[in-house]
Amino acid sequence: MAVMRMGYAHVRVTDMAEAKSHYANTLGLYETLTQDGKVYYKGWDEWDHHSVVLEEGGVGLVKFGWKVEKSEDIDDIERNAQAAGATVQRMSKGENPEIGDGIRFETPSGHLFEVYHEATLIGTEVGTHNPEAFPRHLVGVGVPALDHALILAEDVRGMERFLTQVFDFYPTERVQTDLDDNDAHFIATWMTANNQIHQLAVLEGPPGDSQGKLHHFAFKLGDWTEVGRAGDLFAMDDVPIDIGPTRHGITRGQTIYFFDPSGNRNEVYAGGYPAYRDRPLVKWTPDQIAKGIFYHARELNERFTTVYT
Amino acid sequence: MPTVTIDPTGERVHLDPGETILAGLYKAGYAFTVGCRRGGCAICKVDAVAGTFTYNRPVADNVITDEERADHTCLTCRAVPEGDVTIRLRGETLRLVNPFLAQLNARARQRAEAYAASRAAASPDATPPPAADTTPAERTTKE
Numbered sequence: 001m002a003v004m005r006m007g008y009a010h011v012r013v014t015d016m017a018e019a020k021s022h023y024a025n026t027l028g029l030y031e032t033l034t035q036d037g038k039v040y041y042k043g044w045d046e047w048d049h050h051s052v053v054l055e056e057g058g059v060g061l062v063k064f065g066w067k068v069e070k071s072e073d074i075d076d077i078e079r080n081a082q083a084a085g086a087t088v089q090r091m092s093k094g095e096n097p098e099i100g101d102g103i104r105f106e107t108p109s110g111h112l113f114e115v116y117h118e119a120t121l122i123g124t125e126v127g128t129h130n131p132e133a134f135p136r137h138l139v140g141v142g143v144p145a146l147d148h149a150l151i152l153a154e155d156v157r158g159m160e161r162f163l164t165q166v167f168d169f170y171p172t173e174r175v176q177t178d179l180d181d182n183d184a185h186f187i188a189t190w191m192t193a194n195n196q197i198h199q200l201a202v203l204e205g206p207p208g209d210s211q212g213k214l215h216h217f218a219f220k221l222g223d224w225t226e227v228g229r230a231g232d233l234f235a236m237d238d239v240p241i242d243i244g245p246t247r248h249g250i251t252r253g254q255t256i257y258f259f260d261p262s263g264n265r266n267e268v269y270a271g272g273y274p275a276y277r278d279r280p281l282v283k284w285t286p287d288q289i290a291k292g293i294f295y296h297a298r299e300l301n302e303r304f305t306t307v308y309t
Numbered sequence: 310m311p312t313v314t315i316d317p318t319g320e321r322v323h324l325d326p327g328e329t330i331l332a333g334l335y336k337a338g339y340a341f342t343v344g345c346r347r348g349g350c351a352i353c354k355v356d357a358v359a360g361t362f363t364y365n366r367p368v369a370d371n372v373i374t375d376e377e378r379a380d381h382t383c384l385t386c387r388a389v390p391e392g393d394v395t396i397r398l399r400g401e402t403l404r405l406v407n408p409f410l411a412q413l414n415a416r417a418r419q420r421a422e423a424y425a426a427s428r429a430a431a432s433p434d435a436t437p438p439p440a441a442d443t444t445p446a447e448r449t450t451k452e
Contacts, residue, residue, distance in 0.1 A: 014348060014367045058369040059349040240346040262369075263349015307344030307352055 003077075003167045003193045006146060006200065007067035007119065008099075009217040010053035011264050012060055018261035019054050026237045027219065027266075028142035032122065035097055043219065044126070044135050045144035048119035049098035052146065059262045060309035061214035063112035064149065064200075065099065066167070071117045074102055078115075080166040081105045093118070108162055109153035109202070110211030140237075141230045143219035147269050148198050150215040152205030152308055156186040159202045169193050169200070172275045173250050173282040175289050187286060190251060197251045197272035205308070213308045216257060218267035227254045230268045234258055242303055247295040250284060264309050310421045311390035316358055316397045320405075323418030324390060329365065330355075331385040338410030339403050348372060348387045357383040360394030 013019035020039060023029045029041035032050050037057075040050035048067070055062055068074060081088050086105040091114060093100045100118025107113060125135040134142075153159040163169040169191040176184035190198040205213055221227055227245045234241055234256070242265060244256035253272040259265055284292040290300045313322045313330055324333035331343055331353055344350035348364075351372045364373075364387045373384055383396060405411055 012369070014369050018366075058371060060369075060371070242345075259345040259347050259349070261347055263345035263347040263372075265345065302342055303344050303352075306342075307350040309345070309349045 002069040002073055003066050003115075003169070003199070004069050005067055005196075006064055006149060007048060007116065008051050008053055008065035008096075009146060009149060010055065010062040010064070011214070011217070012058040012062060013054050013056060013260065013262040013264070014059055015261060016054065016056040019056075022237075022239070022260050023052060023054065024139065026140045026233060026239060028138050028140040030125065033097055040097065042122065043143050043145040044138060045124050046146070047121055047123050049122055050119075053096075059264060061111065061151075061212060063104075063114055065096070065114045065116060067119065068115055068117050071101075074115055074117055077166060078103045084162050084165045086162075086166070091116075107153075107159065108155065109151060109159050110213075111151055112212070141219075141221075141226075141233050141268065143221065143268065145220045147218045147220040148196070148200060149217040150201040150203055152210040152213040152215055153202050154205060154207055154210045156189055156202050156204045160186060160189045160191065163191050163200065163202075167193060170277050171281055172197055172279070173284065175250075175284045175286065175292060177286055179283055179285070187289070192275050195274045195276065197253070197275045203305070214264065215308045216265035216267045218269045221254075221268045221270040223270050224254050227256055227268055227270050231256050242307075243294060243297075243301055246297065249288075249292040249295040250282075262309075265307070310418075310425075311360075312393045312418060313390065314359075314393070314395045315403050316395050318402060320403055321415075321418065323414055323421060327365070327389055329386055330362070330383070330388050330390065330394070330396065334385070334403070336410065337414035338405060338407030340406045341398055341401060341403055343386065346386045348384060351384065353385045355383050355385055355396045355398050356381045357388070358395050358397050361391045362388040362394060363391060365389050 023041055024031055029043055029052060031039060032042055033040040039054045041052040042050050078088050088103050088105045091102050091104045098120035099116050102114055102116035104114045126132050160171055171189045171191050173190040175187040178184040188203045190201045192199045203215055231245050240259045242257035242259060247254050251272045254270045255267055257265055257267050291298045293300060293304060310326060311324045313324060313333060322334055322337045331346060342352055344352035348366055348368050349372060358381060362383060366387050368384060368387055
C-alpha cells in the first residue's frame with residue numbers, strides 16, 4: 001500500500017474571476033481545463049492533469065485526492081477504510097475529469113477523500129528530455145507543485161489512528177500535552193507516507209465547528225529566497241498575509257501563510273527535513289506551541305487557531 | 310463620505326467612498342479580531358446597530374446565513390457603508406494601535422465635514438451632496 005502524494009485539493013471560491021487571477025497570475029499555476037463551472041490547474045513541475053480544482057460558490061474544502069502507486073493499492077485502502085468504520089464508495093473514471101477509477105470516503109473529521117491511481121499525464125513544463133532547470137516564462141510566484149494541507153479535527157488522536165490504519169501514514173511531529181503518549185492529549189499531528197516531512201497535518205478544532213474544515217493547503221517552494229520573493233509578489237497583488245515570511249519550528253519549514261480572494265488560507269512552504277519511519281518522533285509541548293508554529297515571533301497570532309474555512 | 314461610529318465607546322472613523330469598514334478601521338490605526346479579510350472566515354462579524362451597508366463581493370451562505378442577512382450582522386471585511394453607520398463589536402473593544410494614523414483619519418474626517426457644511430451653507434435648499442461628489446476624498450488619496 002502506498003499513497004504517493006496529495007494529488008489534488010478541490011476548494012470552493014466565492015468569485016471565480018478573482019480566484020483565477022490569484023491562482024494563475026499571482027501563484028502562477030497553469031490552467032488545464034474549464035468545465036462545468038470548475039477550473040483545473042497544475043504547477044509547472046507537476047505532470048498529472050491537475051492538482052488544484054476551483055469550484056464557484058461558497059468557500060472551503062470540497063475534497064482531497066490522493067494518488068496511489070499501484071491500482072491494487074486502491075483495494076487495500078478500501079478494505080482498510082471499511083475496517084476503520086468508513087463508508088466507502090467506488091468512483092468511476094471520468095467522475096473527476098482526467099482522473100481514473102477509485103474510491104471515495106469521508107474521514108471521521110468530516111473530510112472527503114478520493115483515492116485514485118490514474119490521471120491523464122500532461123508532463124512537466126520542462127519535459128523529460130534534457131530538461132532546463134525551470135520554465136523561462138513563469139508567472140508570478142511560479143509555484144512548482146502542491147505540497148500538503150492542514151485540516152481540523154475534534155479528535156486528533158483518532159484521526160492519527162485513522163490515517164495510520166487507512167493510508168499507512170506515520171507521524172513525524174506532534175503537539176501533545178504529555179511526552180508520554182499514553183497520558184497525552186494530542187493537539188496536532190504531522191503525518192506522511194514517505195520522506196516528505198508532512199503530507200497532511202491535523203490540528204484540534206473546536207467541538208461542533210471542525211467537521212470538514214480546512215486550515216490551509218500549501219505549495220512547495222525551493223528556499224528562503226523564493227519564499228521572500230513570493231512575499232514581495234503578495235504585496236504587489238494585495239494578497240492578505242496571515243504571517244511571514246517566517247520559519248516553523250515544527251518541520252523547520254520556511255513559510256508564508258496568506259489568503260486567497262475567497263478567504264481560503266494558502267501557504268508557500270520551503271525546506272523541511274527528510275522524514276523516515278525509523279526517525280524518532282519529534283514532540284512539542286503546549287507551552288512551546290507558539291515557537292513550534294512561528295519560530296521567530298514565538299507568539300501565536302490570534303488567527304492561527306481561530307481562522308479557517 | 311461615510312463615518313463609522315463605534316458603539317458604545319464612541320470612536321469615529323472616516324471612510325473613503327467604496328472602502329470596507331474593516332479596511333477603513335485598520336487604515337485609521339484601529340484593530341479588532343479579524344482573519345482572512347476576504348469574506349471567508351467569518352471572524353470579523355459585528356452588529357450594525359444603525360445605518361445600512363452593502364457587500365462588495367458575493368458572500369458564502371456558510372459565512373453569512375439567511376438569518377444573518379436579515380438581522381444586524383455585518384461582515385466588516387466585505388461591508389461598504391451606504392452612509393454613516395454605527396457598529397457594535399462582539400465580545401471585545403476596538404483597540405487603538407496607531408494614534409498617528411488615527412490623527413490623520415480625524416483630520417480627513419474634519420475636512421470632509423467642513424466641506425459638507427460649506428456646501429450646505431452655499432445652497433441651503435439643496436439636498437445633501439450626492440455620493441458621487443468625492444472631491445475631498447480624491448484629494449486625500451492624492452496626498
